[in-house]
Every structure is written in structure tokens, then in C-alpha cells.
Amino acid sequence: MNRIKIIFIITLIVITGCIQKDKDGFLGSSVIETVTTTLSAASGGELVFMDVTEGAKVSAGQSIAMIDTVLLHLKLKELGAAEMELRLQRNALIAEKGSLEQNVKGLKRESERAGTLAQKGAAPMQRKDDLETQYSSSEYKVSSVGYKIAALAAQEENLSSKREQIRYQIEKSKIVSPENGIVLTVYKRRGEVVGPGNPVVEIGAFDTVRVDFFVPQTALAEIKTGMQVFVRCDTEDKSAPVFAPAYVSWINNEAEFTPENIQTRESRNGLVFKVQALAPNPEGVLMRGMPVEIWKNKSEIRNPKQRRNKSEIQN
Numbered sequence: 172m173n174r175i176k177i178i179f180i181i182t183l184i185v186i187t188g189c190i191q192k193d194k195d196g197f198l199g200s201s202v203i204e205t206v207t208t209t210l211s212a213a214s215g216g217e218l219v220f221m222d223v224t225e226g227a228k229v230s231a232g233q234s235i236a237m238i239d240t241v242l243l244h245l246k247l248k249e250l251g252a253a254e255m256e257l258r259l260q261r262n263a264l265i266a267e268k269g270s271l272e273q274n275v276k277g278l279k280r281e282s283e284r285a286g287t288l289a290q291k292g293a294a295p296m297q298r299k300d301d302l303e304t305q306y307s308s309s310e311y312k313v314s315s316v317g318y319k320i321a322a323l324a325a326q327e328e329n330l331s332s333k334r335e336q337i338r339y340q341i342e343k344s345k346i347v348s349p350e351n352g353i354v355l356t357v358y359k360r361r362g363e364v365v366g367p368g369n370p371v372v373e374i375g376a377f378d379t380v381r382v383d384f385f386v387p388q389t390a391l392a393e394i395k396t397g398m399q400v401f402v403r404c405d406t407e408d409k410s411a412p413v414f415a416p417a418y419v420s421w422i423n424n425e426a427e428f429t430p431e432n433i434q435t436r437e438s439r440n441g442l443v444f445k446v447q448a449l450a451p452n453p454e455g456v457l458m459r460g461m462p463v464e465i466w467k468n469k470s471e472i473r474n475p476k477q478r479r480n481k482s483e484i485q486n
Contacts, residue, residue, distance in 0.1 A: 196467035198400060198446075199384035203461040205375030206449075207355060212238055212365040213343035219362040229348040229374065234348040236359075236371055243344070247337050254330045261323040275313060278306040286466040352376040355459075377455045380418060384465045385443040388426065393467070394446055396422060402450050402457065403464040415457060417450035417465070 220237035223229060282302035291297045356373040359365050364379065382402055385396055396419055403414045426442035450457060457463070 175410060175468065198390070198394075198467055199388060200462065200464050201382040201384040203402075203404075203457045203459055203463060204383065205352070205355070205380045205459045206379060206381055208349060208352070209372045210235065210348070210371045210372050210374060211368050211370050212346070213367060214238060214340050215366045215369075216240075216242075216364065218359050218361055218363050218365055218371070219323050219436040221357070221359075223354045223357070223372065225354050225357050227354045229352055229354060229378075231348060232349045233348045234345055235348055235354075238344040238346075239366065240341045241346045243337050243341050243375055247334060247341075249462060250330050250334045250337070254327060254334070256445070257323050257327050257330065261320055263329070264316055264320045264323065266287070268313060268320065271309060271313045271316060275306065275309040278302060282293045282306050345347055346371055350374070350376050351378050353459075359368055375459060377454050378451065380450050380452045380459070381420075381458045382448050382450065383445060384448075384462060385445055388441050389457060391422075391444050394422060396420065401468070402448075402459065403466055404461055413456060414466075415450050415452065418446040420449045421447040 216238040218236060219239045229235060278293070282299065282305075286304050289296045326329050339443040352374040354372055355375045357371065358370045365371060398419045400417050400419060401414050404419050405413075423445040426444055
């Protein structure tokens with residue numbers, strides 16, 4: 172009889188502890204992950220500048236590395252010379268066109284005068300016909316020169332476009348941090364040759380961190396996108412843990428079996444849903460790889476020892 176009573180008391184303690192766990196707002200355990208960005212080379216060449224090392228903090232817009240741009244600058248200089256040559260040719264044609272237009276005006280006057288004299292019988296008709304032919308020919312020459320000027324202008328525009336492309340390539344030779352973060356990995360060192368698309372550095376944003384945790388189907392109805400949760404991590408002073416607000420950013424719409432490597436307080440047998448939350452981290456307190464707990468309410472965040480003591484008192 173005493174044995175049955177002991178088993179009943181133990182079962183009651185376990186059930187009461189489970190009810191307490193459901194009520195204390197604990198959602199799961201996780202580790203801090205950073206939102207990472209891999210910066211790659213937009214063009215190929217030798218890495219002539221590298222200003223960061225792994226673990227260094229970088230700010231948005233900071234220049235991190237640069238690829239050799241000597242050949243690009245030489246091409247830019249070559250294009251500048253070609254543009255100057257085309258500009259001089261176009262100016263010469265403009266001057267030639269002006270001279271031809273003056274000649275056309277003179278031939279037009281002579282043709283009109285010869286026509287008047289021919290009508291009066293004071294000049295032969297042959298003279299009038301010759302002047303009209305010269306006038307028409309000069310007009311065609313003016314048109315021809317005009318087309319050549321337009322062609323040179325189009326070539327100049329083409330060279331200008333190539334110049335802008337090279338300037339864009341030079342600008343893209345600079346690898347710039349897109350956000351405030353920490354250098355997690357340096358893939359290439361100064362003096363190494365990189366190709367287009369090759370990764371150079373990996374940046375992890377520290378002003379916003381990510382936690383992934385798993386909740387059972389029974390708790391899924393309480394989790395909504397945009398919902399505020401709290402991230403808790405222990406400090407040297409176990410009675411004063413650090414906590415930070417986070418916001419649910421994504422909930423998987425497909426269930427999966429509980430991963431073996433996650434830490435939960437629910438049964439490991441069954442289906443769970445992966446949830447992702449983003450936590451603002453302006454002071455960089457939450458570090459990558461730090462083990463944390465996710466709680467539903469800030470007021471329910473307590474030290475595990477305190478939770479255990481309270482459960483023992485109730486039992």
C-alpha cells in the first residue's frame with residue numbers, strides 16, 4: 172500500500188511540474204545566429220587592399236577591400252584619347268559643313284542671277300543650267316557632311332557609354348560593407364587573385380540577431396508573426412540574467428520531426444514547427460553561438476533554479 176502511495180505522489184509531482192512548465196511561458200532553447208552577408212568580387216584581379224581581419228567590427232559604407240584597377244584606368248585613358256580624336260574630327264567636319272553651306276548660298280545667288288539674265292537673253296541658258304547643277308551638288312555635299320558629323324557623334328556616345336561602364340567596374344572593385352557588423356570569415360588575403368563572384372569576406376550583422384526554435388503543434392496557435400517574445404541568456408550573476416525583446420519573423424508552415432540536436436522541454440517524439448525571431452542588438456550583447464532561452468512573456472523570465480524551487484514548494 173505504501174508503495175502505491177509513493178508511485179502516486181511521484182506521478183502527481185511530474186504532472187504538476189509539467190503543468191508548471193506549460194504555464195511559465197517557456198517556448199524553447201536556441202543559440203544566437205547572425206544575419207550573414209557574403210561579399211564577393213564583382214570583377215577579377217589581384218586583391219591590392221584588405222583593411223579588416225576576422226572579428227573586426229565594420230560599419231555600413233566602410234571600404235573593406237579593393238581589387239587592382241590599373242588596367243581599368245589604362246582603358247579609361249585610352250577611351251579618353253579616342254574620344255578626343257573623334258571630337259577633333261567632328262569639329263573639322265562642322266567647319267567643312269559651314270564652308271559648304273556658304274558655297275551653297277553663293278551658288279544659289281549666281282544661279283538665280285543667271286536665270287534672270289537668260290530670260291532677258293543677256294546670258295546663255297547653258298550658264299544657268301551649270302550653276303543649278305553645282306548648287307544641287309553642293310547641297311548633297313552638305314547633307315553628306317551632316318551625316319558624317321552625326322555618325323561621329325554616335326561613336327562619341329558609344330565611347331562615353333564604355334567609359335561609364337569602366338568607371339562602374341572601378342567603383343565595383345571596391346568591396347564595401349552594406350551594414351554594421353562583424354567580420355566572420357576572410358576568404359582572401361591581400362595579394363591573392365580573385366575571380367568575378369568569388370567570396371572575399373563574410374559579414375555578420377550584430378545590430379540584429381536571429382534565434383531559431385521549435386514549438387509543438389499544441390503551442391503553435393499562440394505564436395503569430397510579429398509577436399513579441401523575449402530572449403534570455405545567463406550571465407556570471409545567475410540571479411540577473413540578460414534578456415532582450417525579439418519579434419517572430421517567420422513560422423514554417425510545414426511540420427517536421429523534432430531534430431535530435433535541439434533542446435526542448437517537450438517530448439522529443441512528435442512533430443514540431445520551426446519558428447524564427449529577430450532580436451534588436453544595438454549594443455552587441457547577444458553574441459553568435461550564445462545559448463539562450465526564448466520566453467513568451469518578460470514577467471515570466473526567471474532563473475531555472477528559482478523555477479525549480481517554486482515547483483517544489485507547490486508540490
